[in-house]
Amino acid sequence: NAGVTQTPKFQVLKTGQSMTLQCAQDMNHNSMYWYRQDPGMGLRLIYYSASEGTTDKGEVPNGYNVSRLNKREFSLRLESAAPSQTSVYFCASSPHFGTSGNYEQYFGPGTRLTVT
């Protein structure tokens, strides 16, 4: 049981390049999330998918797109990378979105992205 896995672990992009961050979970969770972590800012929600087939914007969605490929996989795409997108990206999952008293999310190990 690997939990939440993310690929790649590290990536360096030039401004304007595109890439997709991959995330998969094997816990049969319904909901998945993408966060970015920046110094002094905590974790900020980029996009989330409450259930398979749905996606919604979080706090900082600009410059990103997502795809909930199936129940297991949730990818994050940067179409034209900018230096402001240099960050550590975390994927997370939870059993059910917003089920009362069940808000715990499980995180992957992160992807460290540098845009030059």
Added chain:
Amino acid sequence: DQQVKQNSPSLSVQEGRISILNCDYTNSMFDYFLWYKKYPAEGPTFLISISSIKDKNEDGRFTVFLNKSAKHLSLHIVPSQPGDSAVYFCAASPNINAGGTSYGKLTFGQGTILTVHP
């Protein structure tokens, strides 16, 4: 507008003593609170949580206290151990009756770096 704030960027304590990490929030719709622990190069891991119907929740060496009137929560670690050295994030979620799609989404604080010295 930072709805969840951890005003202490860092905290240093001696092994065996108590560590107290603080968190304040401004959104009165938050009613479920969580603490996460994060080691370098790893993802955050869930530590302990508390619902707004309680004012205290305890799990081994970890206790979370909630003061709803002050919109303040704290995490106590007793006794502190060197392995507790990590970044601690508090997070909050609105209640399920908040409406819209806000429930289930976590808002995180900036984090506090805890260092426990042997």
